Amino acid sequence: MAPPLPPILVNDPIERLIALLGRMPGYGRRSARRAVLRMLTEPDRLMRPLADALMAAAEAVVPCETCGNLDSQSPCHICTDTHRDRHLVCVVEGVADLWALERAHAHRGVYHVLGGVLSALGGIGPEDLAIRPLQDRVAAGGVEEVILALPATVDGAATGHVVADALRGAGVRVTRLAQGVPMGGALDVLDEGTLAAAWRARREV
16 A cells, blocks of 8 residues: 655645646646646636536445445446356456456456565555455455456466465466567667567567
């Protein structure tokens, strides 16, 4: 879990809005200032609808009790979709990864959000992740394959090993996403780890 952000001690409403927006991913102070200026020049078309949407989302969106996704209902729309293959559970670090896979239409099953990856520096251990709920889902029956869609990092790999160990003996197949050369990637600009993973994952053509 991320540490709480320090309070913004600014009384001016414009500067406070800029400071708050500047905390969002992808926004620095300059981009936040531009966005605030645009909203202030069109308050009825941009600012008030955004404020209403933010308030509605803050009141309605909750974590899914089954998979950890964020939705306006729990269980979420993915977990209650009768067309989903519940034999396949894709394990992701966070909701952003789940949404990315949904945009790619890459997974026809359901998901399980761990809520992070192991991090010695960040003090995140196995007990801080939703590994036990995953074990409970598998133990309840019906799951045939658990797909690890975790970051291709040292922490992601370590997390994958811990999850695989936790599911050992549970009677499910544990797989992970292939890693290697991305589409359009040139070999001379890739790091050694990516090249080594691609080499190990080679297959017949």
